[in-house]
Amino acid sequence: MTDILIIGCGYTGRRLADRLVQEGRTVTGVVSGAAGVRGLLDLGVKPLVLDLDEPESPPPPDEHERIFYLAPPPDRGTTDPRLQRFLGRLGRRNPAPRIVYTSTTGVYGDCGGDLVDEARPLNPTTDRARRRADAERRLLDWSRESGGEVAILRVAGIYGPGRVPVEYVRGGNAVLRDEDAPFSNRIHVDDLVTACIAAMARGVDGQAYNVSDGHPSRMGEFYDLIADLTGQPRPPRITSAEAEGIMSPGMLSFLRENRRIDNGRLRNELGVVLKHPSFREGIPSSLGDRS
Numbered sequence: 001m002t003d004i005l006i007i008g009c010g011y012t013g014r015r016l017a018d019r020l021v022q023e024g025r026t027v028t029g030v031v032s033g034a035a036g037v038r039g040l041l042d043l044g045v046k047p048l049v050l051d052l053d054e055p056e057s058p059p060p061p062d063e064h065e066r067i068f069y070l071a072p073p074p075d076r077g078t079t080d081p082r083l084q085r086f087l088g089r090l091g092r093r094n095p096a097p098r099i100v101y102t103s104t105t106g107v108y109g110d111c112g113g114d115l116v117d118e119a120r121p122l123n124p125t126t127d128r129a130r131r132r133a134d135a136e137r138r139l140l141d142w143s144r145e146s147g148g149e150v151a152i153l154r155v156a157g158i159y160g161p162g163r164v165p166v167e168y169v170r171g172g173n174a175v176l177r178d179e180d181a182p183f184s185n186r187i188h189v190d191d192l193v194t195a196c197i198a199a200m201a202r203g204v205d206g207q208a209y210n211v212s213d214g215h216p217s218r219m220g221e222f223y224d225l226i227a228d229l230t231g232q233p234r235p236p237r238i239t240s241a242e243a244e245g246i247m248s249p250g251m252l253s254f255l256r257e258n259r260r261i262d263n264g265r266l267r268n269e270l271g272v273v274l275k276h277p278s279f280r281e282g283i284p285s286s287l288g289d290r291s
Ligand SMILES: NC(=O)c1ccc[n+]([C@@H]2O[C@H](COP(=O)([O-])OP(=O)(O)OC[C@H]3O[C@@H](n4cnc5c(N)ncnc54)[C@H](OP(=O)(O)O)[C@@H]3O)[C@@H](O)[C@H]2O)c1
Pocket: 007, 008, 009, 010, 011, 012, 013, 030, 031, 032, 033, 034, 035, 036, 050, 051, 052, 053, 070, 071, 072, 073, 082, 102, 103, 104, 105, 155, 156, 157, 158, 159
């Protein structure tokens, strides 16, 4: 019998699985394709290839009492049918499982630079964020109907080993000047893993928790540090008008939203002690270890 199921064993899921295996847990990790199987076996995780978008795929195994759901919604639309299908396939289990779900801070939309805690009403302004808000709603509905418990993590930008934009800096790409840049919020992947485990252990049913290091910054500072640590010139600064013709639509859409994420509930209620309280601590170790 395996006691923990991780749906979406990608960048964060693999690290979460690794930590849980180190703690002596038995873990099954779901990936959508065979490419991720070898890496899971190497970690001592039981791999399961299951494409949640495939109507004919088998239901998830039913022996797990704890489920971490880290798979993103599909790329299009304003809802998350992937999660909906998964919840439908859980059926009426007794007892119903406990789920920790990784959402994003994007559900708050643009907050004009305000400090944002979990009481802030959701205001998704992009389809990407609407899909997340839909997923949160579906989970709460599932919880009410099934009696299963759910804790929602609203996660800021994830960085860590292998997830630092070194190539962006090396390519001489520009960043917004401070006057035009919104705040960006980040979390080191290892601290996100700690938050996932704390939410499974102590998260209040139906509660959302912001997962951010609590040190919002302008993008320039972040990229300057990467440049300094990798021996590259600091990125040139541009205005937001100049960025329109240069930056990718995805990046531009992130830069249209401005908020500072409050992580008080993460620290005070889940009791998470961050190993990387800002990118100033997190980037050097991430560059040192590219695993
Ligand atoms: N990147 C960020 O800055 C950020 C910020 C906030 C929240 N998040 C969210 O946090 C979660 C973890 O992020 P991450 O960067 O660790 O994600 P990731 O590396 O992209 O991993 C996603 C995992 O979901 C699996 N998956 C995707 N579609 C699936 C499907 N149809 N059926 C089954 N499995 C499927 C993938 O399978 P394969 O391994 O086979 O591809 C992969 O294992 C994601 O939901 C992400 O959107 C990310």
